[in-house]
Amino acid sequence: MADGVTSPTVPTPGFFHLDLYNKNQQDVPLSYGELKRRMKVEKGPMESAMISLLSIFEFHKIRGKGEARKLLEALTAEEDKNNLLEDLTKKDENNLNAIANKQFIYGQLMRARDEMACRDRLQELLAEKSDAATARNARCFAEQGYALVFVREDNKSTFGKKISEAISRFEKALDLVRDTEMVTEEERLVWKYYMGKCYARSKVGGQDQVPLAQRLLIEVTKMNPVWKHGGFYIARAWAQLGDLESKCRENCESYKSPDYLLQELPLTEESHIGLEFGCYKKALEISPNDSGFRWQCGRSYMRMGKYEEAQQMLDKSIEMMPDSTSNWFAYHLRYDLAMQEYNQLVLANQSRKGGPLPSKQLLQKAKEDAVLSCDGALTPTNIYHIGKVCHRLAVHPVTGKVENMDELGDALDNFTMALQLEDGFANPKIHAARGLSLQVAGEHDKAAESYKRAVENDDATYTGNLAGVLRNLLELYRSDRREHYIAELAFWINEGYKRYPNIKQALQGSVFKFGNQMIQVCQYLIDHDKSVLAKICLECFERHNNLRYRSTAATVRRRLPDHHDTSSTQSKSNVHVNLPVAVEKPRHGQEFQYDFFVSHSSKDADWVDYALLPALEGEHRFKGCVADRDFALGRYVSDNIVHSIKNSYKTLLILTPNFVT
Structure with a gap:
């Protein structure tokens, strides 16, 4: 690729330096197949861009570098001797992106002479000053914009940036040819x-x-x-x-x-x-004869709630193009339509307060379409949707109780696979859905962990996942009565208070379902100097339908210090609790001063201090060492760490994304 080119009117040719989405082998088959299908129907100005992009996908296949080279050589050669691009309407031997991509691939194949020839040719073309050169530069920008547009929307964190980059390149291309007739x-x-x-x-x-x-x-x-x-x-x-x-x-x-x-x-x-x-x-x-227009029309009918018309359009689209690889989105929409209809029937049953429950035949059809959609496009989102319909098949539509453990197992399998694929682990919806399935399965400890991951990855406007964390921790405390669950509940309420503008909605459901346990949480918050949060929790009891809980909450609230006011005395960032008191003697005291030392990021200090320590020290009576409480004053941090490791039976390394950032 060309080096050192920074002019706004002269591009840096090639696709390999772009932040394209498809950069590993598991992404390649879907993108490659989709692009090949597009090339069959779309001819004209973007053919060179599609071939260059196809060479990128070939390159990332196992043993694909040679095929990528051949595609680019066919595009830029005067004659395609092997008929690799027999459907191509126009050769483009001076295409900047193709030459730059070819240069990169030659380098990977250790063909130095060919690599240098491409480099020299690029420098010659980029140095040229003419209307033809301007048009060539503009096409280079436009083709790069096309490559960036070729992005699936699963990767939300970088999607917006790539779209903005694509727009910028198209704008440069159009601006360059504003005063030329060469395009x-x-x-x-x-x-x-x-x-x-x-x-x-x-x-x-x-x-x-x-x-x-x-x-x-x-x-x-x-x-x-x-x-x-x-x-x-x-x-x-x-x-x-x-x-x-x-x-x-x-x-x-x-x-x-x-x-x-x-x-x-x-x-x-x-x-x-x-x-x-x-x-x-x-x-x-x-x-x-374009099946895509049919499902687009069907989607619009769905948005208007015209399900019969939507069904007709989606059925017609699939009839015209039954191949799930080519028409996977039509299958996905038909799955979504069946799920929406089923949910409406459930709501109608609840509003009537009785009557026959909706048949799960709709869900079976939804599952068939979800599987076909996933066969066509193996994305985290599509696998997640299979998990969703399996969950609905597993539980009673009104009570939510498990009726089919096999379907619930399938739901959990699919959610786990979705998390493992591409950027699925960063998708809060998948974590939350897995948390719900684990919750109905009675695995509340794992459910709480899934909801925690959902909170960590979600935005700061939706409190439903925090409610899931609290709900499952309260279930664990109600069944086990271990104090560290109370400490962990206090920690997550504190995290929610710092994260969300209003956490009362998340707390309200816990207060109504776990009144006795939430009273104990409030007591714990007061005992640990967290009166601000205790006041918020106690206020939620004012609407409780149980007089005993309302009275108890009012009594506890009167114990709050008068000077604690949520709006004036403490900012959210300053809300804190006292560190747990250290255990006096370690269980391995003959050889070590501590049972364990915790090494962690400063960003994880609250979790370590108020969730991990209460569990290990309060419940199991291990003597721990943490920086905030046990490091010797006046000693270098590095010396404190070395001393703590040497004098601890075990070292716990808390590996989170914060640890490496």
Whole structure:
């Protein structure tokens, strides 16, 4: 790849330096297959980008470097001797990204002469000053934008950044060719189509970029239909506009459709339901055999609660393209539709307070579609959905009690597999779903741990996962009465107080179901100088339907010091508890001063001090050593650590993400 190129008008060619999503072998088959299918139907300006991206996927396969090299050589050669790209409509021997990718692969294959030849050719092309060179640079930017757009949305943490990078590259490409005729209007509109798709999936400063996306896509619908590739992009632009209409009508209270859509779409029955259906009709008129437009229309019907119409559209899409690999999302939507219908039937039964329960036949159909969807796209989210439907099949629809342990076992298996795949471990929904399945299975210790992972990975607005942590710890304390559970409950209430604007919603359910245990938690909070949190918990008892608990809570509340006020005397960051008193004698006292020493990140100090120590010292009477309590004053930290390790029977190393950051 070219080195040292930093000019905003001169790109750094190639895809290997981009932060692409697919960089390991388990990602490759899905992305490779999806791109191959796209290449069969999409011809024109982005063919070179697709071949370069295909070479990246080939490269990451086992023994795939040679095939990647051959693809790029075929793209940039005057003659494709092996007919590797026989469907290619146009060769591109000066394609900057292809040459840069080829240079990188030659280097990996230790073909130094070929690598240097590519480097020299790149430097020659990048140094050229002409309209043709400007167009070539612009195409390089646009192709890189295309590669970045080719991203699945499972990886939420980096998805927004990559979409923003893609937009930036398309903007550079369009800006470069603003004053040249070396790039046709049709090719520019193709770039605008992909940039519109990026804006449709993007948020800047928390704001949807729908107006920008609509403006760009509307431009694409005005593309010259006579151009041989025009119909493909015009149809897809209409379908994308339909998706945006559907989303905006669902999520925006004061949404106003673009005037262009009101003018262009005839007043058909579909348009009266919603303009999005007029958009889909336009797309289907241009490309009637496209199964994707059918499931897009079906999804819009689902958003409106028109399940019968949605079912018809999804069935038609799958009938047209039954292959789950090519049409996996249609199967996913049909699964989701069955789950929504089942949930509605359950709610209707509860509102009637009796009557026949909904049949689980709907769930069986949902499971079949979820499995087919996963066969087509093995992602953490798709495996998670199999787990969800297995859980619903396992439990009673109203009471939530286990009826089928085999299905519950399948649910837990799928949640575990989802966590192990790609970035599944960072998905709080998967942790929470696994926690619920473990909870109904009676494995409350494991359920609490799953909900803790969900809290750690979730945003600071949803308190449901914190409620799951408290609920399962309270179940453990009710059945076992070990004091360290109370200490751990106090720790997580404190964590919730620091993390969420209002934790009363999370506490309320625990107060109503575990009144006696929560009174003891409040007592513990007061005894450990945590009156702020005790006051919040006790306030939740004011709405309790049991007079005894309300009276007890009022009595405990009167013990709170008058000067403790949640709004003025203590900030959230300053709320603390006293450290546990150290055990006097170690159980291995003949040889060691301590039974254990805890090495941990400072960010994990609260958990160590108020959850781990009470469990090991209070319950098992081990004598521990922790920095906050036991390090000698005036001694270097490193010396304290060495001394503690030497004088402890065991060293506990707390390995969390905080330990290495």
